[in-house]
Amino acid sequence: MGEGHTYRTSQLSEILGISRDALRYYEEQGVVKPKQKETNQYRQYDFYDIYALLVTDFYKKRNLSIKEVRKLQAGSEIEALGSLLEEKAKELEETIRIKEYMLQKINETKEFCNDVQSHLNQYSIRKLPTYEVVGEISDFNAFGEYPAILENMDAMKDDILSKIIRSFTFDENGFLDSSMYIVEKTEANLREKTRSYLEYSRCIYTIVEDGRFQNGNEDVKQKVFQSTLAWGENQGLKPMGVAFATTRLITYLENKERVFLEIYIPVEEK
Template identity: 35%
Template sequence: MYSVGQVAKFLGVSRDTLKFYEDKGLVNPKKNAENGYREYNQFDIYDITTINFYREIDIEIKRIQEIRKSKSIADLEFLLEEKEQVILEEIEYKKLLLKKVQLIKKDCAKIKQYLGKYTIKEMRPLEVKGKIKKITDFDKYEILAKNTDSLKQAVTLTALRRVISFNEEGMIGDKFIIVRELEDFDKSIEGEVLAHQNCIYTIIEDGRWSTDGENMDNKVEASLRKIAIKNGYEPLGVVYVNILLTTYEEGLERVFLEIYAPIK
């Protein structure tokens, strides 16, 4: 027979947890007639380790109580199959989330390298999945949920690109497109694919910490035009803006934007 302290130490659970299991009728140790202390036998140990397993895979206490009353292995097998599917889905989600974390780490390095600097760079192909007139219409478009790599709300905005159109007089258009990044240009894709071999590329900082809420659109467009002319390039009149990263300084957001401005 084993005491509460021995079982708690041996199985790595607290006394409160053991008491909770007892209160829920999941384990029923005998009381020593002489001193009134609870004592556990090997069958109680089996019960506790099994309950711990069920709790570890997030099976509710009520379901565990039902399992204890059931005599059917088939019932347990069905429950475990359900839980297996949930865990597999969680694993896939975690893999995608890990991929996103790794991408953001790369974005941090990209910001250090290109913030405030200009270079010529290719814009990788983007498949256009939908369009939004304004960012406030974001929640009205079901297509967003279908094109975010199943990463829930954590990364939904990564499927968006802001598209600014301009001419020599300034901005003439502004919209958002929903995109899917392509590894390579796939000619089998029937929809619209955006790809530009040569773009003026830079990263700029927006947000209230750096701009005090001032709209940067015209300044960015003018700066890109100036860079293009200075280096003998002809801008195509469109700029693609991608939100790379948002962080905070003194409670105010710092937003880092990746800019692609196609040129001839």
């Protein structure tokens, strides 16, 4: 069974573990060129077809496309191959970077799922994570302004909901104004003097549920802040007149969204 022996599609599938559809695709792409018997039209693969498939598998596992494998088959200097492999290495490094960031997001959201159980409508003191303010839009529903968000995010790893934080200002008479910040979460020790940040080390913290399933079209912020501020007053805490809401989780029941928000209300230091 050397160079002169041939194999049918079913035999080759068993030998190399390649499906019929994959073999047909490789044939269409010109990777292999099996002969066909005139009597029964069965494809006959020879030694060089098998070797071409082995080489294709070799380079597919090194991130080369079929088109690039075909180009390699046509002829390639070792230096050119080295350059191509360097390019493929960089592509994979970027993919790994994005996947690692995505894994981090998954773990953060999974952790928040656990936090909902213990912090929903419960109050505690917590530090607001450090966010760099990189832009601003007028309102969540100002969709025409969303390109400003896209300009300040990496679409391969960031999502729009996590890039925006709603800020409310208020006094003893109620709400005064609201802003929608475009933010980048960062570490406190990486701050630069020329940039703007949201930083508060001591905040009343809670998780609340919003969305149509829980509240219909009702604006819950008045109810939420009244109860939160009442808790703070009982604790002897003095709010600084600003509050922040971030979207952390969205689920659905009966085709209606349940939106879980983190609420931070900075209070004065003791």
